[in-house]
Amino acid sequence: MFHFNAPVPTPGSAQDPPLASLPRLARGQLHEVHASADDWASALFFALVAVEAQAPRPLLLLRVRKDKARAGSVVMPPCGEGWLNLGLDPARLVIVDAKDDAGMLRAGLDAAREGGLGAVLMESWGNLREYDLVSSRRLILAAERSGIPVVLLRGDADPCASAAHTRWTVASAPSVPLDGHAPGHPALRVELTRRRGGPAGQCWRLEWSEEHGVFRPAPLEELVVSEAERPAPPSGAVAVLPAVRERAPLRRTA
Amino acid sequence: MRLAAVNGQAAALGLCAGMTLADARARCPDLATARHDPLRVTRELERLAGAMIAFTPLVALDPPDGLVLDITGCAHLFGGERALVDAVRTLAGYTVRTALADNAAAARALARFGADVRDVRALPVAALELDADGQAGLRRAGLATLGDLAARPMAGLAARFGEVAVSRLRAILGEAGSPITPLRPAEPIRLETRFPEPLARTDDALDVIEELLAQASQRMEERQLGGRRFLVVLYRSDNVRRRLAVDTGQPVREPAAVMRLLRERIDTLSDPLDPGFGFDAIALAVLRVEHLPSRQIMLEGHREGQADTLAALVDRLGVRLGQERVQRLAFCDRHLPERAQALVPAATERVPPWPAPDDRPPRPLLLLDPPQPVDVIAGVPDSPPQRFRWRGRLHEVRLAEGPERIGAEWWRRRGGHVPGHAGETRDYYRIEDALGRRYWIFRHGLFTEKPDPRWYLHGLFA
Structure with a gap:
């Protein structure tokens, strides 16, 4: 259904890559995306862009929200305006909060069985006891029948045995700075750690091209930020970094 | 243009229905009109x-x-x-x-x-x-x-x-009759089946409910209606009544769709549906109806069906988890980032399309709710952080952009227009740490507003 023709883009071919070489989360399959909590936005962004969802159909985002939240627990709701910035339509999003992991997997299974959705994304944290070979196989059968992609995002989790087609590890990568040492466009480091029926281990460094609304592969070497580029550690609390854009603060007090 | 109706005040000024608007304006220049x-x-x-x-x-x-x-x-x-x-x-x-x-x-x-x-x-x-x-x-x-x-x-x-x-x-x-044709309140859709012998199996009871739903569907079809709320009452022979109610996001008629919701409802019951010595009678009522025209089967149209399956899925998940747990993201015209959107129940609320992004600085992909307090080393008064500690880990800031200054919503505060009572201004910075993670961080308050403003992480960029 889909092929990885050029697993590791060489720096020379990074200018004009064939699209097939970019990582995709194919339809009718189950994919796992691993990430740490700090890289959660990158993992979600990768899943949203790489997933082969049919355009106007809604995306289902399944989360777990316990009835009694622990004190100090953080919720990470999607920010609609941020989605618009990246060309994603927040109106397509349907968010389902399950009460526990089992309920989330069951709701995901029901959603995968129904046609009419663009993609099913499931967020899970830590050890997912209910997720094993059997339940992943169920998800795959449902996804194959309806032909929609199912993505399981796993935060701060060790990989466990499953029948998933692909398993990815996503982390944020240093971006190419814009003018005035501003953080640049989203950059990710994506590794294909497992793939059923094919070689794995490929690694990409993807940069978001705002102009075209697609990922572009960038050479992996830039991942290592040389010590010289790094700003020197500040010596005191009042040191002023040159890392501020030289322009007046955007005053938005209405 | 002519006046169609006037209120008491206008009538007192000599205006009347049927008068031209120009005449009315000539008599009363500050006339308030509506179409x-x-x-x-x-x-x-x-x-x-x-x-x-x-x-x-x-x-x-x-x-x-x-x-x-x-x-x-x-x-x-x-x-x-x-x-x-x-x-x-x-x-x-x-x-x-x-x-x-x-x-x-x-x-x-x-x-x-x-x-x-x-x-x-x-x-x-x-x-x-x-x-x-x-x-x-x-x-x-x-x-x-x-x-x-x-x-x-x-x-x-x-x-x-x-x-x-x-x-x-x-x-x-009064020499001849003048009959009136009174409005007749619509007849409620209510069906009941009584059994000669109590019905002892739950599956049989469900079959009966399906049969009742089919009849109700026929009645609704005749009146071009669809049900939004269905109630099934099961009368047990020992005089116990069990009620099963389901709500749907869209008006529906198909017995199969309602049956799925009812089965879902039965699954979530804390005590299962126990027939005991059997059910004497089963009643079905459609408590809320809405207009639902008969749909023409289209030769090429599959999109209609997709919208239906999504609505059915939303209903099912809503019945199982509670409607407030199946949500959509709606835009709110508010000033503060966390108030500029709201999660609304997907079954009941329509989500208008989001406005096109304007040219203000980018917003993160995910917000942190509540904003996470962090320990920050930063220049005074208007410099981005140089390093910060979050969850016990130290992050060196490599790149930074800002500040984007977002004022408090003083117009919503009592006495917010008085200088000094407007609430704290936030200065937002977009920063990237040495590992390439991008955060949205803000200082809650200017140094002119309070002596030691705190810093908070408020979002994660992709």
């Missing part, structure tokens, strides 16, 4: 008619702007006719003219043409509502009131002004 919307007037009249059911079961519309209430045998319930009229006036809420008479035609004529007359015979001939020629003819004949007309032979009247004039006159005088 006449006959459809909404009709709807409002229908709503009022529905409300009048409180006084009598027989309410009829008298278009374009009247209602006829048959209060035969109802007045004593409200403490007499006068009290009833007062109650009707209060409920109507508008400036209304009321009249009581022995028959509907007389009441209508008195209300519309009898400003201060009680006797129908004293009504002006205009109450017959003839055309302009007929009215002019009556006036020229020197006939001013209905009493004058009634004293004359009807045959001559009919020959001169037509059969309509005579029939209207006889109706107003």
Whole structure:
């Protein structure tokens, strides 16, 4: 259904890559995306862009929200305006909060069985006891029948045995700075750690091209930020970094 | 353009319905006008008619702007006719003219043409509502009131002004009947099956419910309705009633869709559906209905079906998890980032399209709720952080952009317009740490506003 023709883009071919070489989360399959909590936005962004969802159909985002939240627990709701910035339509999003992991997997299974959705994304944290070979196989059968992609995002989790087609590890990568040492466009480091029926281990460094609304592969070497580029550690609390854009603060007090 | 209706104040100034707008403006330059919307007037009249059911079961519309209430045998319930009229006036809420008479035609004529007359015979001939020629003819004949007309032979009247004039006159005088066609409240959809022997198996009971749903679906189809709320009551032989209610986001008719929701509801019951010694009877009621036209099967259309399956899925998950757990992200026109959006239940609320992004600095992909307090080393007063500690880990800031200054919503605070009481201004920075993670961080308060403002992480960028 889909092929990885050029697993590791060489720096020379990074200018004009064939699209097939970019990582995709194919339809009718189950994919796992691993990430740490700090890289959660990158993992979600990768899943949203790489997933082969049919355009106007809604995306289902399944989360777990316990009835009694622990004190100090953080919720990470999607920010609609941020989605618009990246060309994603927040109106397509349907968010389902399950009460526990089992309920989330069951709701995901029901959603995968129904046609009419663009993609099913499931967020899970830590050890997912209910997720094993059997339940992943169920998800795959449902996804194959309806032909929609199912993505399981796993935060701060060790990989466990499953029948998933692909398993990815996503982390944020240093971006190419814009003018005035501003953080640049989203950059990710994506590794294909497992793939059923094919070689794995490929690694990409993807940069978001705002102009075209697609990922572009960038050479992996830039991942290592040389010590010289790094700003020197500040010596005191009042040191002023040159890392501020030289322009007046955007005053938005209405 | 002409005035369609005027209120009491305008009438006191000498304006009346039918006057041209230019004339009205000449008399009253600061006249406030609104466009006449006959459809909404009709709807409002229908709503009022529905409300009048409180006084009598027989309410009829008298278009374009009247209602006829048959209060035969109802007045004593409200403490007499006068009290009833007062109650009707209060409920109507508008400036209304009321009249009581022995028959509907007389009441209508008195209300519309009898400003201060009680006797129908004293009504002006205009109450017959003839055309302009007929009215002019009556006036020229020197006939001013209905009493004058009634004293004359009807045959001559009919020959001169037509059969309509005579029939209207006889109706107003009560010599001929003036029946009304009252609005009939729609018959509720309610079905029941009683069994000769108690039904001991839950599966059989579900089959019966499906059969009832099929009948209800047929009735709804005839009336072009779809149900939004279904209630099943199971009467057990030991006089225990079990109620199962399901709500749907879209009006539905298909028995299969409702059955799926009911099964889902039965699964979530804390104590299972126990038939005990059996069910004596099962009743189904469609408590809320909405208009649902019959759908034409399209040759090429699959999109309709997709919207349906999504609505069905939303309903099912809503029944299982609770409707407030199936949500959509809606835009809110608010100033603070965390208030600029809201999660609304997907089943009940429509989400309008999001506005196109403007050219303000980018927002993160995910927000942190609540914002996470972090320990920060940063320059004073307006510098981005140089390093910060979050969850016990130290992050070196490599790149930074900002500040984007977002003021507090002082217009929503009591006394917020007073300087110094507006609330704390936030300075947002977009920063990237040495590992390439991008954060949205803000300082809560300027140094001029408070001595030691705290820093918070408020979002994660991709």
